[in-house]
Amino acid sequence: MSSIKTEIRSGAYYDSVILMQLQRSLADLPTVIDAGVVMGTEANKDLLEQSGLLVDEIKGANADDLVIVVKAENEKKAQKALEQVDDLVAARRSRDAVDQEFLPKSQESAAKTLPDAKWTLISVPGRYAAGVSREALRLGTHVFLYSDNVSLEEEIALKKKGAEKGLLVMGPDCGTAIINGIGLGFANQVRKGSIGMVAASGTGLQQVSVRIHQLGRGLTHALGTGGRDLTSQVGGLTARMSLELLDRDPETKVIVLVSKPPDPEAADGMINFARGLSKPVVINFIGYASTLQQIDNLYFTTTFDDTAAAAVKLADDSKLTQEEEDLHLDQFNSGQKYLRGLFSGGTLAYEALLILDYYLPTVYSNVPINKEYRLKNSLVSQGHTIVDLGEDEFTVGRLHPMMDHELRIRRLEAESEDPETALILLDIVLGYGSHPDPAAELVPAIKTARSKAKKAGRYLEVVTVISGTDADPQDMKSQEEQFLGAGARVFHSNDAAARFVGRLVRTLEGKEAQENSESFKPVDLESLTGEFSAINVGLESFTESLLAQNVEAVQVDWKPAAGGDPDLMALLEKMKG
Numbered sequence: 001m002s003s004i005k006t007e008i009r010s011g012a013y014y015d016s017v018i019l020m021q022l023q024r025s026l027a028d029l030p031t032v033i034d035a036g037v038v039m040g041t042e043a044n045k046d047l048l049e050q051s052g053l054l055v056d057e058i059k060g061a062n063a064d065d066l067v068i069v070v071k072a073e074n075e076k077k078a079q080k081a082l083e084q085v086d087d088l089v090a091a092r093r094s095r096d097a098v099d100q101e102f103l104p105k106s107q108e109s110a111a112k113t114l115p116d117a118k119w120t121l122i123s124v125p126g127r128y129a130a131g132v133s134r135e136a137l138r139l140g141t142h143v144f145l146y147s148d149n150v151s152l153e154e155e156i157a158l159k160k161k162g163a164e165k166g167l168l169v170m171g172p173d174c175g176t177a178i179i180n181g182i183g184l185g186f187a188n189q190v191r192k193g194s195i196g197m198v199a200a201s202g203t204g205l206q207q208v209s210v211r212i213h214q215l216g217r218g219l220t221h222a223l224g225t226g227g228r229d230l231t232s233q234v235g236g237l238t239a240r241m242s243l244e245l246l247d248r249d250p251e252t253k254v255i256v257l258v259s260k261p262p263d264p265e266a267a268d269g270m271i272n273f274a275r276g277l278s279k280p281v282v283i284n285f286i287g288y289a290s291t292l293q294q295i296d297n298l299y300f301t302t303t304f305d306d307t308a309a310a311a312v313k314l315a316d317d318s319k320l321t322q323e324e325e326d327l328h329l330d331q332f333n334s335g336q337k338y339l340r341g342l343f344s345g346g347t348l349a350y351e352a353l354l355i356l357d358y359y360l361p362t363v364y365s366n367v368p369i370n371k372e373y374r375l376k377n378s379l380v381s382q383g384h385t386i387v388d389l390g391e392d393e394f395t396v397g398r399l400h401p402m403m404d405h406e407l408r409i410r411r412l413e414a415e416s417e418d419p420e421t422a423l424i425l426l427d428i429v430l431g432y433g434s435h436p437d438p439a440a441e442l443v444p445a446i447k448t449a450r451s452k453a454k455k456a457g458r459y460l461e462v463v464t465v466i467s468g469t470d471a472d473p474q475d476m477k478s479q480e481e482q483f484l485g486a487g488a489r490v491f492h493s494n495d496a497a498a499r500f501v502g503r504l505v506r507t508l509e510g511k512e513a514q515e516n517s518e519s520f521k522p523v524d525l526e527s528l529t530g531e532f533s534a535i536n537v538g539l540e541s542f543t544e545s546l547l548a549q550n551v552e553a554v555q556v557d558w559k560p561a562a563g564g565d566p567d568l569m570a571l572l573e574k575m576k577g
Contacts, residue, residue: 002074003074003075004070005069005072005075005082006070008066009065009068010062017539019038020037033072034070035053035081036051037067039067040064040066042063055069104554104556108135109556110556111141113554114533118142118527118532119141119527120142121542121546122143122145122147123537124558132537133145136535137167143162143168145226146172147538152228163519165521168223168245169238170238173226174202174225177221185224190209191219194218195212195253195254195255196221196222197219198225198256199257200224200259200260200262201259201286204284217311217312217315217316220528223246225238225239230263231263232265239259241522243257244520245522254280254311255274256307257283257284258283258284260286267285270283275297275503278297283298296503333419336421337509338385340421341386341387342411343390343427344402345390345402345467346388348494349367349386349427351498352494353367353369356384356386360506360509362384364385365386365387365388366387367386387411390402403433408442409445412445422459422460422504423501424463425465425498427465428468429467429468430466430472430473432472439482443482446483449462463489463501464490465492467492533552536555
């Protein structure tokens with residue numbers, strides 16, 4: 001008749017890999033029918049019960065207790081198997097353990113052993129992980145937090161603390177990262193290249209990175225954030241820090257952003273943050289519905305293969321970034337923030353409104369997309385305003401503004417005198433039936449408006465869209481030269497002009513800063529590009545992986561402080577400051 005024998009060891013901590021191997025070693029003994037080696041958590045007790053190994057004495061075990069249970073052919077053989085536990089652990093450690101002269105007992109000792117370490121890998125049980133992470137931040141290292149079962153409140157607090165110090169907190173539940181070719185956690189061997197990654201999805205990061213490798217290109221760095229980073233509560237703080245860091249990295253030419261479906265609020269915030277970067281960003285929010293394909297420097301994809309292919313194509317493209325534009329931002333007063341569009345073409349006005357909807361939260365108009373934003377009085381602008389001066393309300397008893405510019409000139413003068421106006425957008429429609437020489441009337445008005453603004457200590461940006469051909473009777477080239485001579489910008493694309501003014505005004509408003517309510521200290525770029533070394537607290541296999549990649553790593557012989565007593569641990573942490 002089979003017999004079950006158990007042993008409970010209080011305060012005995014082993015990492016999960018050792019527990020798994022010990023359980024297998026016991027189960028492989030010829031006289032053993034089944035075995036379980038777990039920490040005494042409620043979840044582990046449930047698993048033992050499902051295996052028929054949960055006996056009454058185990059039910060009272062605490063989460064910090066090591067539970068060893070053996071089912072053998074009889075009581076004597078079960079007891080003999082239990083007596084081999086220490087020998088099995090010692091044999092495993094002598095065979096597979098990290099080859100260090102000594103294992104420091106604390107992170108502080110490890111930091112003294114390896115003072116140049118900029119990273120700490122943490123894979124201890126979740127109930128201890130926040131405290132270990134706080135210690136890592138106190139010691140000035142970035143945190144790769146593999147541990148799960150860390151509360152959302154603790155995650156937010158850790159990331160805020162890291163942001164204050166310019167230190168990344170990657171996780172909790174962050175399974176993979178690549179720093180300057182060195183894989184952390186579960187990482188593939190990917191060649192180095194010019195593509196950087198930020199991912200709130202571990203296997204997503206792995207799949208896109210290996211596809212990039214298979215397509216013949218490589219990565220600078222791949223930074224994991226943990227799966228909850230793009231929730232509305234966390235707000236993508238680690239993702240923002242990582243994106244900003246890669247944007248400063250001279251070796252990174254293209255950035256990839258991958259995430260499990262983010263909260264809509266977090267997704268919108270990340271998209272707007274990414275639009276403020278100087279490099280192309282390929283975005284795949286897995287399963288997240290988006291009608292966008294490309295806007296400014298952002299490229300949206302839906303599958304991992306598409307994401308990798310888009311990143312590789314951009315990396316191969318000789319023109320990687322959007323055309324640089326001299327925005328004269330330093331010339332605007334702090335109070336200047338509004339766009340005023342004065343259109344003669346109704347459909348051009350409508351297209352501008354559609355495009356600006358991706359840049360600005362609210363644009364008022366007499367022909368609004370959203371009726372909520374209809375101007376109370378079409379003669380008076382509100383905030384950002386696009387006016388179609390060709391609407392019926394303006395043409396009763398008056399020529400259409402494509403033929404008569406008087407109304408536009410008056411409105412131009414009024415808008416330029418508003419101290420909050422930063423930019424005026426005009427369309428210039430050429431061709432038969434239109435005014436024979438629009439520049440003759442509008443150029444003097446633009447010069448006067450800009451001159452008055454300058455005398456008032458303001459800078460006025462005027463943008464024009466010339467819609468016409470070189471065969472039109474107005475002589476498009478001559479028109480363009482006259483507007484340029486007045487200091488106006490000239491576009492031939494209404495789309496390009498609307499995107500330009502959208503970017504300019506959005507920057508003036510500080511929209512990104514408002515949406516990114518969590519400020520952060522920029523991460524030191526040398527954290528990525530310098531010689532890699534790390535402290536590992538938890539799974540010894542992570543240290544072994546680092547050593548296999550020929551980098552310096554120190555394994556901490558970690559055990560819960562104060563026997564795992566939460567009150568005493570909190571007191572010790574408080575004493576350290």
